[in-house]
Amino acid sequence: MGVDGYSIGAMNGATLSTQITFVIGEDGTTGKVVEIVPAQTPTANEKDYTWEYVYSPKAQSFTVTYVDDTTGEELTDHGLTLTGVTAGSYADQLASDKWDYAAAGYKLDTAKNATDPLSELSGTFGAQNAGVTVYLTHQTSTTTQTQTITRTINYLDWRPKRGRDGLLNPPNVDHDANTDHHPDN
Secondary structure, eight states: OOOTTEEEEEEEEEOOOSOEEEEESTTSSSSEEEEEOOSSOOOTTSOOOEEEEEEEEOEEEEEEEEEETTTTEEOTTTOEEEEEETTOBOHHHHHHHSOOGGGGTEEEOTTTOSSOGGGGOOSBOOSSOOOEEEEEEEOEEEEEEEEEOOOEEOOOOSSTTOOOOOEEOOOEEEEEEEEEOSTTO
């Protein structure tokens, strides 16, 4: 007998009604109340008992891992572990501890994460919690750079006194530059 994500914190005997009451809450006295009818109905010859099972939430945790998908490396300096209890909130922990990867030159790898997986979290620990991996790539930008180069071309004619003055031929050179905004590059 049990409730997923909780353990029996206390068991108290009392006079039997026809129900067993489970008090489920972080402090053991408040929260959800689940009433279950016993499998056996007492007869007139049996002493009546009620057993009250007080369930306490189990400790819960999960990790948030960041992976640089450009290099394939886990960014171990920025991962975090959220800790609490079943049905407890981790929203404040996440808000204060999550990494601002954009400020570090990363962006979400939308090929692996359509949206930021941290924004999809409920903010409350469940009975079982899977870790979350955020895949990132380096922020980059492409710019077109144009430069004019001036060159003089002198032509010589083998015939005497037939030399020509130099011609000015200014070509334009266009170049696309990709810039990686990650600080290690």
